[in-house]
Amino acid sequence: MTEVMTGQSFADLGLPPVVLKQLEKMNFTVPTPIQEQAIPALMAGKNVLGEAQTGTGKTAAFGLPGLSLLDPKLRKTQMLVVAPTRELAMQVAKAIAEFGQQARGVEVTTVYGGSPFPPQIKALRGGAQIVVGTPGRLLDLLKKGVLDLSALRLAVLDEADEMLNMGFIEDIETIMSSVPPSSMRALFSATMPPAIRKLAKTFLVNEAGEQPVNIQIAAQPQTKASIRQRAWQVRGLTKLTALTRLLETMEYQRVLIFVRTRSDTMEVTEQLQAAGFKASPLSGDLNQTQREQTVSQLRSGKIEILVATDVVARGLDVPEITHVVNYDLPGDTESYVHRIGRTGRAGRSGEAILFYRAKEKHLLRHYERLTNGTIEFFEVPDAKQLSAHRQTKLQEQIQQYVAGQDLTALTTIIERIQSQTELSPLQIAAALLAQQNSVRPLIVSEDPAPRKFAERAERPERSDRSARANRTERAPREGRDSRDANIDFDTYRIKVGREHGARPQDIVGAIANEGEIDSRYIGQIQLFDSHSLVELPKGLPTAVLKILQRARVRQTQMDITLADEAITRRPRGDKPARGERPAFKGAPRSAGGPRSKDGRADKGRSRRFQ
Incomplete structure (x- = not known):
């Protein structure tokens, strides 16, 4: 919860004694601005449109009135919270459950993809009053007739802009269409792109035609003033070498390192441990108990360095973190603000370090504008x-x-x-x-001279000619920056298509959630009847591929493979269906188009999902 507080107390907001008692036990006495405005509005039965950054106390802003308004004796779903990722859903559910510890008979359950249906169905049929879930799984449960919203009193869309980024907008519209007209609705988002404003206009006007209470909480740039931001351009040295040199030469108490995927958390952690650092990973591979133990060890000093992904580090509050290292830059600028906010907590100073490649330099200007700060350039210690x-x-x-x-x-x-x-x-x-x-050599060998295109030196890349041949032009998705045109993609084939009910947003959501790959790094998607083709960054780690092979889209396992391997196995005489495009530019004509199980050509159409 943010340190910016108001002059009121929670008792002034109309919350019942059972909720106030628990807040007192948790040492929550003064509400934040978003809570001060949202709680009375929801308690009065009004819909709410909240624009506020991460860390402003949004969960309590809708969780406390939701707990206050439900009937513990009624064993039906009365509060629904839709979150973009399972990690955030689990975090929100945990917070609401803690807020409601004094309310007897109140049950909170979490539903999300990648987890078996039976336990979630059992919890819903058992009468859990509060349901927190991800869009895809909530939609599946609605279609199965298991999720009953007839008694719903409050529906909340949390991190709506992130759900837009992940391609869940149609799922959200379907879910919100199932919410009874008499239910209250609340939408919270860090930004308000046109698609989110349209969603708010459609679903937040109540039965009487009354507009929602619009709450705008301005970002607090002064809270970041104590965070020094420095950037190093990746050249000459690998990022891992640069990281170990920085950790060896700088003074720190605790360090949080952000990487892109969960396999990266393991790889970087292993290298740091081998170099003698007290490091540990924090990823979606750990269960909740393991994560809590890891954070506890970080606070106690048994661990000094935590390597994490954006999703699992959301909400991490450890005042001892003195440095945040952006080993991989985030997919969007808002995530950068969230990342560096993990340091400089409780009035302390902190430092944010960025590793960027030449093609990413333009992002630094966006970071400076968002943080109202300046990013200094520096060089990693040489030999x-x-x-x-x-x-x-x-x-x-x-x-x-x-x-x-x-x-x-x-x-x-x-x-x-x-x-x-x-x-x-x-x-x-x-x-x-x-x-x-x-x-540990006391006289280090001289560093290699910086090479042209040194940013490509850490992993093998295809030739420029091949990269140009396989790269397709991409338009920016509404409400976000366009993808980096310099990303090289491989085309993968998944055994899920239109006959399974799959849509591009389903595929994006599954890959983003299960593989922890930002949607910025998911390229063109082509849908066919029995399968689909999707572009993912070249050199995808084996561990991520194994996770994606087990991941499901519309209850069907992806079984992902490289598309060019699948193409070469097709009979030479196969021809593509009329109007069908090859899997990617440069594919041989004789390779033909995808085939259905009965040998007929899949009647596919190419779709771009940005």
């Missing part, structure tokens, strides 16, 4: 500076040992070695130093 740092640290350690410990016994050993071998003390000291030098 000479790193050598000097290690030698200085060694000298300090030797001085501390001499000053703080009794070295008489060790001095005797040195004297005996000298007398028996006729070695000088300097030679003995140098020999002992050589052992340490073999573990």
Whole structure:
């Protein structure tokens, strides 16, 4: 919850004693601005349109009045919260459950894709009054007739702009169309692109034609004033080498490192642990108990460095975090603000470090505007500076040992070695130093000279000619920045198509949720009857592919494979259906188009989903 508070107390907002008692137990005494305005409006039965950034206390703004208005004795769904990701859904559900600990008989359940249906269906049929879920799974449960909204009193869309980014807008419209007209509605979003404003205009006007209460909470740039922002352009050194050098040479208490995928969290963590750092991953592979243990270890100091993805780090509040490292830049500028907000907490100062490639430099201007700050450019310590740092640290350690410990016994050993071998003390000291030098060199080899296009050096890339051939022009999705035109894609085939009821937004949502891949990095999608083709970044980690192979779209497993492999296995004489395009530019004509199970050509049409 943000530190910006108002002059009122929660008792002034009309909340019932059972809720106030729990807030007092949690040491929540003064509401934030969004809570001060949203809670009375919802308690009075009005719809709410809230525009507020992450960290302003939105969950309590709708969770507290929702708890206050439901009937614990009625075993039906009375409050519905729609969240873009399962991680956020779990976080919201946990917060509401904590707010409602004093209210007997109130049950909160979470429903999301990638998890078995039976336990979720059992919870709904058991009469959970509060349901928090992701759009795809909520829609599936509605179609199955399991999610009954006839008794619904409050429907909430949380992080609506993020749901738009992930392609859930049609699912949201379908869900909101199932909400009874008499129910209250609330929509919260950090930004208000046209599609979200249209959604608000359609669903937030009540039965009497009354417009929603519009609450706008301005961002608080002064809360970021204590955060220093610095950027290093990736060149010459790999990002991992640069990261280890920074961690070795800078003074920090706790560090939070943001990467793109959960497989990246493991890879970076393993490398840091091998280099001697106390690091741990925080990803969707960990269950809730494991995540809580990891955060607890970070607070206690058993872990000093946390490597995480955007989704699971949402809401992370550890005041001891002094540095945030953007190892991979986020897919949108709002996520950057959320990331750096993890440091500089509770009035402390913090530092945000960015690793960017030349083609990403334009993003820095957006970050500066959003944070009302300045990003400084810096260079990672070179080999000479790193050598000097290690030698200085060694000298300090030797001085501390001499000053703080009794070295008489060790001095005797040195004297005996000298007398028996006729070695000088300097030679003995140098020999002992050589052992340490073999573990961590005190004289680091010279850095390689920066190469042209050095940003491509960390992983093998296709040739420029091939990249141009396989790259297709992409239009920006409404309400967000366009994708980086320099991203190289591979085309993948998934065994889900129109006959399974799949739509592009279903595919985007599944890949974004399960693979933790920002929708910015999901390219063109082509739908066919029995399968689909989707572009994903070249060099996708094996661990991510394994996760996506098990992921489901419309209850059908993706079973994802590289499209060019699938194409080469087709009979040579196959021809594409009329109007069908090849899987990607440059595909041989003789490869033909996709085929259905009975051997007939799939009647597919190419669709771009941006």
